[in-house]
Amino acid sequence: MTLLSKDPAESPLFFPNYFTDPENHDIKTFIASIREAQRIVKSPSLQKFDAKIVDIPVPGCERYGFDTDEYWECAVRTIISSIYHQTSTCKMGPKSDPEAVVNPYLQVYGVKNLRVADISILPVTISGHPMASAYMIGEKAYDILKEHYSLII
Incomplete structure (x- = not known):
């Protein structure tokens, strides 16, 4: 967290340090989680409800083929947030x-x-x-x- 001024009404900047692993283990873990969610969605118990992954591209990631690892890395980096x-x-x-x-x-x-x-x-x-x-x-x-x-x- 960085304070921008001495003014208590001015919001500070938060740096959660997401995706700072130089070997990208954190991104790889996210992608593995997405793949696991996809596997679960394909299970018979969810397929009886016609469950599916929505394939609406994340803005800014359209240049990657949907469902590629590159696409998911872009998507995760684009939409990551914190509830602070x-x-x-x-x-x-x-x-x-x-x-x-x-x-x-x-x-x-x-x-x-x-x-x-x-x-x-x-x-x-x-x-x-x-x-x-x-x-x-x-x-x-x-x-x-x-x-x-x-x-x-």
Whole structure:
């Protein structure tokens, strides 16, 4: 991720580093997945529903013959996207950890009256969908703020 300015309203640029493998193993894996999906579509259980792969060319890939490896590489490179479940960019940890941004009370080190309460505080990237973690962090933030403000009042 790259910040374009100090303006918090300006969206950052995200670089997910897709397809950076110099030996193209990632593309080959995608193509193998497409071939497996095609095999499954041809199975008797799906053929009874007349299942088929749609052969509408991906814009920009028309120069390749449909269903060639070159076509699928072009298509994958053209339509790849991310749902941007960015995690672990504001790591929670002890102040002694040089990578830590927030403490266990979700307070940002060195910034008064600022807390972070989202999946960016996860110390490591999780392998699954982050929704449950987001709920947990929200619930913990609620408990922290409820306790904090009940002590003030």
